[in-house]
Amino acid sequence: MQSTSLAAALEQGLLELGVHTAPDQRQALLCYLELLVRWNSSYNLTAVREPEQMVYRHLLDSLAVAPLLPLHARRIIDVGTGAGLPGVPLAILFPERQFDLLDSNGKKTRFLFQVKTALGLANMTVLHTRVESWLQQSPYDAVLSRAFASLLDMVECCSHLIDERGCYLAMKGIRPEAELEAVSACCDIRRVHELRVPGLEEQRHLIELGSRTGHPVGTVRD
Numbered sequence: 001m002q003s004t005s006l007a008a009a010l011e012q013g014l015l016e017l018g019v020h021t022a023p024d025q026r027q028a029l030l031c032y033l034e035l036l037v038r039w040n041s042s043y044n045l046t047a048v049r050e051p052e053q054m055v056y057r058h059l060l061d062s063l064a065v066a067p068l069l070p071l072h073a074r075r076i077i078d079v080g081t082g083a084g085l086p087g088v089p090l091a092i093l094f095p096e097r098q099f100d101l102l103d104s105n106g107k108k109t110r111f112l113f114q115v116k117t118a119l120g121l122a123n124m125t126v127l128h129t130r131v132e133s134w135l136q137q138s139p140y141d142a143v144l145s146r147a148f149a150s151l152l153d154m155v156e157c158c159s160h161l162i163d164e165r166g167c168y169l170a171m172k173g174i175r176p177e178a179e180l181e182a183v184s185a186c187c188d189i190r191r192v193h194e195l196r197v198p199g200l201e202e203q204r205h206l207i208e209l210g211s212r213t214g215h216p217v218g219t220v221r222d
Helices: 003-017 023-043 051-063 087-093 106-119 151-161 177-183
Strands: 075-079 098-103 124-128 142-145 167-172 187-195 204-211
Touching: 003 023, 003 051, 023 051, 023 087, 023 106, 051 087, 075 087, 075 151, 087 098, 087 106, 087 124, 098 106, 106 124, 142 151, 151 167, 151 177, 151 204, 177 187
Parallel strands: 075 098, 075 142, 098 124, 142 167
Antiparallel strands: 167 204, 187 204
């Protein structure tokens, strides 16, 4: 698929999502896509190989959550970000918010440093560490991820990153009923948003969880 076709697919998808972007933001998204395609050939950053599919499965899939980010969430950490999804597209879209992208895989964080430099993303910080080891100076407003195995794993691993005002935002495929039941003992299930991603037939959901004071996360499995 030629670059003009990729640009057209991206622009049409953004229109369907109702996500407004400036021309320089759309160009930055396409530059990120170009870097991802180039690095993926050597470093296997993602199983998606076709640039056209990357528009739908990576860029638009990430940006589908943009209208649902809480207004108060100014500092967001993308845990297990991998190749920078959804963190990089969201950092491009929201330059006024701070996005910390965390991953323990060295080749992926090296790629993200290159993305940050090439795109001049001053609001994006790359963290090469395990989430359990990361000790931030102040709580994040939101923990975001589309890579955790389960909601309960996400909450157990990330509870030290937010306070009672923060939230967890988990990107999922089908509505995870069993996971929601398992995590309900320690978290408030605020919303389950059904997403429609242009170009994809698969189900997508965004799960919004809130901390519940007085319920220690680490004892949920007992």
